[in-house]
Amino acid sequence: MKDMSRSTDRLLSPVGDRLRHALRRQSVFSGTTALGCAYFAALAGAHLLSHAHTPAQAAPEMTVLLFSLVAMLVALIAGRRLPRWVGILTVVLLSAAFAVVVSSAPEAGTVLGVLFLVPLLMVYLGWSYQPWPARGVGAVVLGLWGVAIVNNPHFAERALSDPWPLLYGGLVCMLVLEISLALGEDLARAVRTDPLTGALNRRGLRRHMREARQRGGQYWLVVADIDGLKPLNDRHGHAAGDALLRATVESWRVVLADEGVVARWGGDEFVIMFRAEGEAAARRVSESLRKAAPQPYSAGLVRVQDGVGVDFLVRLADEELYREKRERRGTGVPTEPTPVPAPDATRARPWSALVSCAAALLYVVTAVVGLLAATDFWEIVTEVAAILVGLVAIVVAARLGDRYPHGGVLAWVGLMAVVLMARAVARDDAGGVIEMLFCLQLFAVIAGWFYRGRVGRAFLLGLYVVLVGALPLISSQTLGRLGPIPIVVALATAWLLLEVVRGVRVGERRLAATDPLTGVLNRYGFDEALAAAIETARRRGRPLSVVTIDFDRFKELNDKQGHDAGDRVLRGAVQAWRHLLRTDDVIGRLGGDEFVVVLPGARAAEAESTIARVHAESDGGWSWGVAELRDDDEITDLIDRADQALYAAKRAR
Incomplete structure (x- = not known):
């Protein structure tokens, strides 16, 4: 048995090594391309295996399956070298193949199941491309699938007689694209810009x-x-x-x-x-x-x-x-500067308020359409109330702006989900279920972007419970017209969207928070890390100290030996600090030769002893100052006191 185990290990070890090497070579773009293609291939394969097909019906699905597998392999092999045009070509060709599937599908379930994949393509376009190319390709995708629905002999008459659910789905897809474009652009700016100067x-x-x-x-x-x-x-x-x-x-x-x-x-x-x-x-x-x-x-x-x-x-x-x-x-030209007033800082866009406004506007449009179709008094009252609630939500979000509570987005989209599902149950309406399933994709994108993994997953799981709990209240005849495919595909796609958006967001934020030269946190990342460390210390009643570090005669080094020499000194010092400090200590570079170290659980005396040991065991050439967190300290107070200690130490030298 041991010999067999060793033989198996020898056989599988090269495979595992190659797989790990392939994964290390991936960029966010190539990784998401490969993941999306694998998902499409899995759906196409599952549908081929679980349903009977005529040769004419099976051909486009086989095309989707094979093309998805080929595109996945191309993305994995190319890795970071994957050209951007390959992604656009993949989206267009997959959309064309899916459009053929839609045009020939004999049942509504397959048509709707394919349509619930569009938000995934929109998120991919929004994250990966500039606004106008992404919008152009997105319009092409929606156009292809619209033509396919109109040309479907089994579904076209029903879709044309009640077009709103599909129009609503198109609006959700475009809103998902716009949110992905805006948030992706904002995060890309953070990755590429200096947080202090812009x-x-x-x-x-x-x-x-x-x-x-x-x-x-x-x-x-x-x-x-x-x-x-x-x-x-x-x-x-x-x-x-x-x-x-x-x-x-x-x-x-x-x-x-x-x-x-x-x-x-x-x-x-x-x-x-x-x-x-x-x-x-x-x-x-x-x-x-x-x-x-x-x-x-x-x-x-x-x-x-x-x-x-x-x-x-x-x-x-x-x-x-x-x-x-x-x-x-x-x-002898004087070079000593005088203090100048700082220009006004650029305010971050209030994303919570903006996204809530967009979701509320979509809700109002839905209520207006419902009002136009209402036939009795109570339906009219219900839709008018929904319109008023949506307008109030828009006004509140617009007035509060960047003061809009972070949890407001979650509360509002949760209310939207419950109301949409309640409307579908009250009217026994398949269109309401379709609206809810489309909105599920939007909610998944919002949850993945704005909230941590556990919160986002719990929120989406709660929506799943509401949806699945409400389905038995809808007549079997209405559900029979839909079939299980759109529900299963919508739930699976929403969860994938949540994980993909969250994964991309976490990866990009980590990149945005990292100093490109030394690999430690930059000012943007350090401010967040210090705020979290202070919150944890106060919640647990533990001490916390910060150490500000400034290199001695660093300017002279740069002037005499060039910036490369200074860069080497900084990288070497950071490498030594990482080796000598604990894993939960935080190092940040505020700019130039200015660094800050956060020591959780350490009082000022302990921090002084620790940093003195680090100074003695590393290539010293720097001064430091220590400050311990007080009950009434803001972040700036803590850093300022450490700076004062640092300058006192410099003057004493």
């Missing part, structure tokens, strides 16, 4: 450069290093330095308008990319940027060359930058 980060700059090269034209980089930021931070605190950085980025944006972008390369180091025909024109733009900035800076200019990466271009520009910096020191 400029692009390194990841975003690399993406912009790839896109610019595809468009063609002559592009230039200005690498700028703001003078005197370190003394400003030391004398007036990081808030003053942060204000100067934001004001500087805003001044550059005004000059560039839509002709260029600003990226934050490091602490006080920025890369400005713009289009200009010839070096003389590029020098004029560079001079305009310099005049607009509130603080002098040293800069180097370099042309973007084909086949040369942004890191190498920055190194080329650094040569001119540091030559200018040395010349400025030689002339």
